[in-house]
Amino acid sequence: MLPARTFTRRTAVVLAAAALTTMSLAGCSRTIGVEVAPDAADPLCAEVVLAVPDELGGDLPKVPTDAQATAAWGEPGAAVTLRCGVEQVGPAGDCQHVDSGDGTSVDWIVATDGKDTWSFVTYGREPAVEVVVPPAVTEDHSTSFISDLAPAVTQVPATKECQ
Known part of the structure; x- marks a missing residue:
């Protein structure tokens, strides 16, 4: 079993890597702004x-x-x-x-x-x-x-x- 301190550092590294990956993928997103039409809910x-x-x-x-x-x-x-x-x-x-x-x-x-x-x-x-x-x-x-x-x-x- 790992000491609590090691587990906390590893968890922090994994969470930081996940956050960076999410931010970089979001930065690549090319969302186009389009005005919604009046009857779009049809x-x-x-x-x-x-x-x-x-x-x-x-x-x-x-x-x-x-x-x-x-x-x-x-x-x-x-x-x-x-x-x-x-x-x-x-x-x-x-x-x-x-x-x-x-x-x-x-x-x-x-x-x-x-x-x-x-x-x-x-x-x-x-x-x-x-x-x-x-x-x-x-x-x-x-x-x-x-x-x-x-x-x-x-x-x-x-x-x-x-x-």
């Missing part, structure tokens, strides 16, 4: 977020977010973000029918802010899903990866289509 939003892909565009890995019913891919300052539970956008604007490789399709209202930030909001689905693609992503990627989100977004049934 149960369909949970299904959407659980079905999102682990990667977009071939090289944008999914990263943690800090809000309910959200997802992000990329890195802070250059991340594609998804929010479920946003307000439904009317049929005005550029409504595009996007087919995915798995046979599903989603109608999106597409907009840009004039500064190369692209916004996609599902049309005809309640709750609506919004995807924002910043200029840092569109410098090296097209927005065609939006079709990769169809399996997740179709967790919300469509009630209308683009005309």
Whole structure:
């Protein structure tokens, strides 16, 4: 049996090492801040977020977010973000029918802010899903990866289509 003093020192060393490991891992975390949508608590939003892909565009890995019913891919300052539970956008604007490789399709209202930030909001689905693609992503990627989100977004049934 070890003397109490030795046990205390060993315990302190183990606890200090564990604390340093935890702090260093937390420092590597790339959590993306995303504003929660008004209807994020809708149960369909949970299904959407659980079905999102682990990667977009071939090289944008999914990263943690800090809000309910959200997802992000990329890195802070250059991340594609998804929010479920946003307000439904009317049929005005550029409504595009996007087919995915798995046979599903989603109608999106597409907009840009004039500064190369692209916004996609599902049309005809309640709750609506919004995807924002910043200029840092569109410098090296097209927005065609939006079709990769169809399996997740179709967790919300469509009630209308683009005309």
